[in-house]
Amino acid sequence: xxxxxxxxxxxxxxxxxxxxxxxxxxxxxxxxxxxxxxxxxxxxxxxxxxxxxxxxxxxxxxxxxxxxxxxxxxxxxxxxxxxxxxxxxxxxxxxxxxxxxxxxxxxxxxxxxxxxxxxxxxxxxxxxxxxxxxxxxxxxxxxxxxxxxxxxxxxxxxxxxxxxxxxxxxxxxxxx
Numbered sequence: 001x002x003x004x005x006x007x008x009x010x011x012x013x014x015x016x017x018x019x020x021x022x023x024x025x026x027x028x029x030x031x032x033x034x035x036x037x038x039x040x041x042x043x044x045x046x047x048x049x050x051x052x053x054x055x056x057x058x059x060x061x062x063x064x065x066x067x068x069x070x071x072x073x074x075x076x077x078x079x080x081x082x083x084x085x086x087x088x089x090x091x092x093x094x095x096x097x098x099x100x101x102x103x104x105x106x107x108x109x110x111x112x113x114x115x116x117x118x119x120x121x122x123x124x125x126x127x128x129x130x131x132x133x134x135x136x137x138x139x140x141x142x143x144x145x146x147x148x149x150x151x152x153x154x155x156x157x158x159x160x161x162x163x164x165x166x167x168x169x170x171x172x173x174x175x176x
Contacts, residue, residue: 027130027131027133027135027145028090028093028145029081029095029143029145030048030050031044031048032045032083032093033090034090034091034092034093034133034145035089035147036089036090037089037090038068038090041070041090042070051072051073051074052072052073052074053072054072067084067085067086067154068084068085069082069083069084069085070082070083070085071083076098076100076101077097077098077102078095078096078097078098080094080096081093081095081096082094084154086154089150091146091147091154092144092145092146092147092151093143093144093145094143094144095142095144096141096142097141097142097143098141099140102141103140103141104137104138104139107137107143108126108137111128111135111137111143112128115130115135124138124139125137125138125139132147132148133145133146133147133148134148
């Protein structure tokens, strides 16, 4: 009887944990995932033999305290990789590949194999969406992972208001 209770408890525990482990999608690059803390990223990068962490790894482009950029590289294939943090959480990864080693079409092929068909494209880029994260491959050889909600919050972008076509034409004509 005790063995039966053990198996029931085990099945219950597995079922309880399955949504967390079985369906969670980690989106990111080379083991660095959106949502990681800065310390987690640095710890992982220090342990990874491919990733180079320069001594001057912090890029100070923004005067805002909660917004930091970390730069890494994987030479010679990836001269620049920028990781953007807000409130100590990674919300954007931008990876610049060296075109001699990795081209745009190879990037698109690999991303499509992993995440499925793109949802939007232009002559210059293709976009995929996984949960609230946008993955964007851009020419010549760039991949961006962006947590959209956090990106909009950090940059203070307002959502576009779609105006009816007649109203848009009127605004344009009034601009003459």
